[in-house]
Amino acid sequence: MTGVSAGSGIAVTGLRKSFGDLVVLDGIDLDVPAGTTFSLLGPNGAGKTTAVRILSTLIGFDSGQVRVAGHDVVTEPDAVRASIGVTGQFSAVDDLLTGAENLALMADLNHLDRATGRRRAGELLERFELTAAAGKPASAYSGGMRRRLDLAMTLVGDPRVIFLDEPTTGLDPRSRRTMWQIIRDLVAGGVTIFLTTQYLDEADELADRIAVLDHGRVVASGTAAELKSGLPGGHVRLRFADLAGLDAAARTLPGASRDDEALTLQVPGDGRVPALRALLGRLEQAGIEVDELSVHTPDLDDVFFALTGRPAATDEAVR
Structure with missing residues (x-):
């Protein structure tokens, strides 16, 4: 793809994916510079979930080239998996374990030795303001605490690229803003964030660049300001x-x-x-x-409607 930078956290060229006769991704190109936040928006069924599943090596694709954290997802899938973290809309936290035990489990899964795992867990508990609740079962955590623990678990392996799917769904305004600050801090530390969200204000607040996906194609991309400035109606x-x-x-x-x-x-x-x-x-x-x-002035809701002919989606379809 022309224009893909050497410092790309994610580089996608001509990505195509079909399920039978249904074309879900129809030749999309993406270039996400390392250490930035990128948001992929689109209505239900536009192909967002499929794109994330391909980028995180969960499913294959029909044609195109995909590199994540500098690694080819086809020829170097293990290297990609070692470089990424995925935090889904639904928490991966084990309610029967304490916060500390959840992190210790992730340290074991990442093959960290006991001392390194304990140190890493302690650092993350402190970073996410969970130290006081470390010995409590996760079932006793609030929604915001669970989200922070879930993201902390993702960070145990020190990923360079993180896929965040609806990271603040169901959170109160204060917890949302806490999560936003955590995301900003991660990016400031060089982590690349790939964000899908139903909240357009969240994409507006966090994303360095945004792409709008509709019917399997990228119909617009740019900064939030660039997308909004292209619309009449102010x-x-x-x-x-x-x-x-x-x-x-x-x-x-x-x-x-x-x-x-x-x-x-x-x-x-x-x-x-x-x-x-x-x-x-x-x-x-x-x-x-x-x-x-x-x-x-036009906002991202206006952009979304102008580009897709539909209001912003509230739920993501299977594909």
Whole structure:
């Protein structure tokens, strides 16, 4: 694939996958620089889960090239598995074990010696603020604590690439923001994060780059700002104290849409500071006072709907 950087955490070229006559991935290209967060968005059945399963070596594919953490998933699957961690929507935590025992189990599965495993478990318990609960059974953990423990278990093997599937589903706002900070800290430490999420605000908050997948194809990719800036629909909403003010403003701003009942004008614009200054300057020069001003810019929900013709999905289909 042209444009794939030497420092790619994940590099995908022409990836195709079908189940019988159903084409699920139709030649997708992805380039995720190492040490960044990438989010793959798409409606139900778009192929997100299939893509993650291929990248994590769980299933094969029909054609294309896939490299993860610098390793080819076909010729070097063991090296890929040793370099990645996968945290699914549903926790892999064993409720019958304590937090410390869950981490010790993962250390054994990663073939760490006893001393190294204990040290690694202790570091992760402290890092994820679980030290006080280390001796409690996981069944007694809150949702946020379980998510943190699940991610800590993924990190026992020190993966360089982590696939996060719906990492904050069901969490309260405080726990969501705690998880977001953990993800940022991982990326700051050089880890590559591949994020699938139903929360578009989460992708907006965390992802360095985003790709939108629809009908097996990448229909758009870029930063959140780039995706949003490509959409029309941004506007400034002005509200006035009375109908006289609204009439005067409408004459001054002939391209605006008015709402007499709400005493508002909707003026097309991107909401940037220079444009706002110019707008308010025109009104001030005409002696018109604005009672209230608000700015609307397209968000990722708008991007998603414009690209797929559907609102954001709330559940991921099997494929």
